[in-house]
Amino acid sequence: MPSKPYKHSAAWNVSWVFIFIAVGSLFVADIEISTFEPWGELSRFFLAIFSPDWTHYKDIGDAILQTLAFAILGVVFGCVVGFALALVFHWRLVRTICALVRAVHELFWALIFLQIFGLHPLTGLLAIGLPYAATFAKIYAEILEEGDKSALQAVDPKTSVISVFFYARLPDLWVHFKTYTLYRLECALRSSTVLGFVGLPTVGYLLSSAFLEGNYTEVWGLLLLFYLIIATIRYWLRPKLLPFYILVSPFIIANDSEISSENMVRFFTEDIIPTPIRNGEGLVELGQWFNELFLTQALPGIANTLILTQIALVITAILTLLFFPLISSHFFKQTGQTMGHTFLVIVRSTPEYILAYILLQLWGPSMLPAIIALAMHNGAIIGHLIGRYSNEITLRIDTVKGGNRYFYELLPRLYGQFLAFLFYRWEIILRESAILGILGIATLGFYIDSAIQDLRLDKAIILIVITALLNVVVDSISRRLRSRLRLKTAVECS
Template structure:
């Protein structure tokens, strides 16, 4: 499918001499600098603050939703909110709350709540039921206190592990909020990069990697309450909230005028025009780019994972792990932003960025899996070992992870339109700039619907593999 769809994707390089620009970036990467250490420290602190408070709020909401996740309406609600990218939520809330702390917190907390509800529900379903049955006795319902001391207590190690991983993801999301104007690392990175100040941009990037790499040293559960208090004090000041405008936005601005006036035939015509002229072309192009990026991710993963596997790299696995850490820690949006400045506004930078980031994560997990494989004393060596023993044994897990990431790739493909690629995000950003909130809502709903469909399809394909 990817091979058939490639002619429909714009893979042209528009820049005349990207290698000269690459050279300047390389020099900047090895000569990082920043004038004001206070400004740099505040940008890092606010990036961490948005991520921490967003995750704390979403963990609480996710646990609350987990108690009712058996209800279809709750599952649909969670699927709907997590299907919308954080930047789309930020663009929506920015129209209501402006460039405020509330915009950033809601943009992270809302989709993450849906993610946590789903994952926590899966974790709880994997726990032994005997303790809960013993506590519940003849009752069909498990009281909250009994649930807390049985199901929750058993699942706590897995919950903590996944929350730590999700906090790392939230740091990337918090950085991206800077691209819509919030004072996180992404804001300063975009400014420095557009001005050609690659040393300043590299300094911000190295600081971001340092924060990610040092999580194990400063993220300790016992001092999280102190971090929460500090994060709350560090958040930027928010403008006063005007309740009447909030009501107007959600009750009138996001709906077509014809629908508000009761002209249902006119509203139906408006939706038909939007579907034909905007929704279908944007959705089709988003799907095309996501499929090509998915296949590119798979191919790159098969090339990369041996570099971090002790079955192939031996004592040099640390080099492979360093490369994969760089790949998976750099947000796709940042990678695409850099590549777009080099190659122009085509789909090629988006595909490369998506493949690099997602292959870094899958390669890391597959390499860890390969380290647990037991080989016979007379096992094959070199390329034969890779082709005929290790890779075939890893292939089911590899395909499962790859198809699981398809939903993520679809979300990122849509949002990369903000950078100029003509996916759904391009039209969403344009609609907000033109103050066409009705069109923007329809486009965001389309992106969410596509993610839900792709998530369902990828799970069925994974089971078939």
């Protein structure tokens, strides 16, 4: 008989740690459905899908153009700046700044820029462009790092750096750059839509207004168009048309509001300076001010953000495991897989912010809508990736079926990749958890939004910085876990 008892893998143990944390969090989380008749409203919402309303087609058309234009320009800005930064990404300072910029969600950037530039198009452009540039910098740098360098070694060492780059490196890497940049454009369409919720003239603006009034037919009119745009992206987004789009976009987003340098200076020298300093009070008052902010807002905000994140992460994991077989050739024939694909595309195209918004309207404000929205969106993304991986596995001809195949043949083979993606999304889920506070759940976003609504930008900025730091911490834990468990991720998951 074996002397040693059976021991599970490190990945298994880590998984259970996360599950225990999530279960513990469930006890303290507020996950009640507080609406009196939630299902009536939900069915009213879903019935409206059959009568989508496009009466205000002029407004809708304009909003769609704005959405596209902001997304395209944001990505163009992001990839130009990001590429330049990628070349110097080995500088520690650049890496640190990029990590911090990335750690702040587009919506928070939009809230900040709304204060500086107001309704000027620069607000939306930078809100997308800046965090995207930081992400591009990181991913482009990774692509440059991992790319094949053999062509480089064959080049005469006297050749100039620039020609080396364009002749020896770029041709090989081009495909990676292109794939990733196009993927980010799809993300940018979602970002740009969501920015409407804080006042940019994109689809989100109409969407949130229609929701506030309970015009579900109008909501569906917009949502269906949004899905159509995402689904047809490869038909209208042709490399040949890109210059044209880029040329036209500035005219679409242009409006006649002006930016004054006065406002910018005031923002940095007055608005975000902590009140006690602005009033010339002493260090004691500043300490008190910060203490109160930290204890009454930052701390509960951090706690709720983490609670929501950990629950959402584990439910994302569960949904991923349920979703991936839908597109796996090991479980479904061609038609079944196509249906699975359609389902996952719809779920993951819906920005989690909008999903959470919908559920919040229907069920009232607790963490439940946020958990479900985050888990659905992220579960569909990772489920799609894992499903694709599963299709690369060939099984023995005498393989088993159903549950046995799932648990013995596929899950063990996919589990490492699955955890890698999950940990990669961890930090993203955290960022989104913070953001969902704007919708009324008491995560950091709630306190940030409240501070901005009360026009206390000094507090808002400090809370945003705290959110960013929290992100950086979780990101580094995730990185350590991934390297400890020897998990590799592909860039496509970010």
